């Protein structure tokens with residue numbers, strides 16, 4: 001997170017740290033006791049022997065906290081049309097190997113199911129353990145920042161993304177305040193509801209000419225429902 005500040009500990013009890021071999025890789029968020037949502041790119045380049053785990057209930061990545069619990073993963077469901085050449089369909093469902101124990105520090109976050117676009121200018125927030133400086137400083141404790149939504153028509157102008165933003169994506173302003181590497185997979189939260197997922201392509205951060213791009217969750221409701229219904 002660039003231009004943000006330390007979050008209030010455990011006030012975002014849906015936040016997950018997706019970890020590989022014990023190291024933070026990407027953000028994510030809890031949908032219910034069995035499922036976490038993140039970004040597909042985060043796990044596509046994993047070596048076969050790598051171990052993916054999901055840390056819930058955390059504020060600090062390193063310090064012991066009674067609310068923290070590291071969960072094993074039963075299965076990963078990247079969207080079938082996601083691929084590492086582009087950021088289309090950059091959405092991942094993670095099935096935990098055991099039911100998450102809910103608490104004041106571990107709670108699911110509702111996600112938007114209605115297709116209507118969120119209005120430009122709406123103030124939303126994003127949180128994560130991603131880098132907090134262009135030098136690549138990695139925070140130990142959860143950071144957050146408020147970002148206004150940018151209307152897709154504006155975002156598709158030539159000075160920004162020149163028609164690369166599809167109706168399955170959301171843009172947010174990126175002037176100084178922005179999500180960045182390591183925040184990918186985390187939720188864009190507007191009025192208490194997850195509207196988007198920080199996409200995980202290697203994108204410049206904090207440059208107003210390159211707004212943040214988020215996967216529009218409402219565009220994937222049918223796929224989400226089918227995966228959650230199918231898996232054991």
Ligand SMILES: O=C(O)c1[nH]c2ccc(F)cc2c1NC(=O)[C@H]1C[C@@H]1c1ccccc1
Pocket residue numbers: 024025026041042043044045046129130131138139180181182183184199200201202
């Ligand atoms: O955050 C991303 O956009 C992104 N996209 C990816 C694709 C493949 C992939 F193997 C990883 C990523 C990845 N995350 C990262 O590089 C994380 C590892 C770096 C990091 C940043 C801050 C704090 C701790 C660790």
